[in-house]
Amino acid sequence: SQTIHQWPATLVQPVGSPLSLECTVEGTSNPNLYWYRQAAGRGLQLLFYSVGIGQISSEVPQNLSASRPQDRQFILSSKKLLLSDSGFYLCAWSPLGVPSTGELFFGEGSRLTVL
Amino acid sequence: GENVEQHPSTLSVQEGDSAVIKCTYSDSASNYFPWYKQELGKRPQLIIDIRSNVGEKKDQRIAVTLNKTAKHFSLHITETQPEDSAVYFCAASTGAQKLVFGQGTRLTINP
Numbered sequence: 001s002q003t004i005h006q007w008p009a010t011l012v013q014p015v016g017s018p019l020s021l022e023c024t025v026e027g028t029s030n031p032n033l034y035w036y037r038q039a040a041g042r043g044l045q046l047l048f049y050s051v052g053i054g055q056i057s058s059e060v061p062q063n064l065s066a067s068r069p070q071d072r073q074f075i076l077s078s079k080k081l082l083l084s085d086s087g088f089y090l091c092a093w094s095p096l097g098v099p100s101t102g103e104l105f106f107g108e109g110s111r112l113t114v115l
Numbered sequence: 116g117e118n119v120e121q122h123p124s125t126l127s128v129q130e131g132d133s134a135v136i137k138c139t140y141s142d143s144a145s146n147y148f149p150w151y152k153q154e155l156g157k158r159p160q161l162i163i164d165i166r167s168n169v170g171e172k173k174d175q176r177i178a179v180t181l182n183k184t185a186k187h188f189s190l191h192i193t194e195t196q197p198e199d200s201a202v203y204f205c206a207a208s209t210g211a212q213k214l215v216f217g218q219g220t221r222l223t224i225n226p
Contacts, residue, residue, distance in 0.1 A: 034213070036216075043121070043204060043216045043217055043218035043219045044159070044204055044206075044216035044219075045216075046213055046214070046215065046216075049213050057213075059213075090158065090159070103149070103161045103164075104149075104151075104159075104161070104214060106158040106159050106160070107158065108157075108158050109158060
């Protein structure tokens with residue numbers, strides 16, 4: 001069966017510090033991968049998605065970036081965090097080739113607090 | 116791009132009553148409309164979905180309706196129970212590799 005792992009689960013970072021959140025999927029190949037951010041009252045905001053290694057689509061201009069160095073690994077990064085980057089970050093995957101007709105499977109999330 | 120509006124943002128109903136959450140979308144090309152439930156501290160999980168060639172779909176106490184002409188769809192929960200308390204998200208997709216979510220509805224079931 002397929003599983004998705006995301007870490008760290010929680011972190012507190014000072015403004016201006018770097019960020020790295022990692023997500024890996026097991027039990028499947030060539031998944032679509034996504035990073036969403038959940039902020040209070042704003043629902044699930046799509047940040048990045050990837051349909052293959054090295055292929056990243058950005059949805060929202062910001063100081064975050066994403067990379068996909070391996071087929072089942074998706075990384076969310078920042079060089080310098082802002083207060084507004086605080087939130088709950090969710091990684092998700094869906095089967096490739098089932099773009100809009102398949103279920104999104106979410107990781108357990110990473111809660112980031114920037115002080 | 117697609118924009119999804121969801122309301123109400125909060126909803127409180129008595130146990131046993133029905134709850135309705137409504138969403139509108141902007142892109143007439145959208146053809147897939149899922150609903151996700153997120154319990155406190157947990158990840159969102161799919162509870163029901165509907166495709167543009169169907170007007171209504173039911174699964175036990177939950178149902179979803181779709182009006183393509185008006186570009187809106189709704190989630191209906193009947194005979195609500197305490198375990199239905201959660202945040203519910205609607206979403207829409209045009210067939211691209213992504214889902215656009217609504218802002219969420221916090222549903223509280225009062226005993």
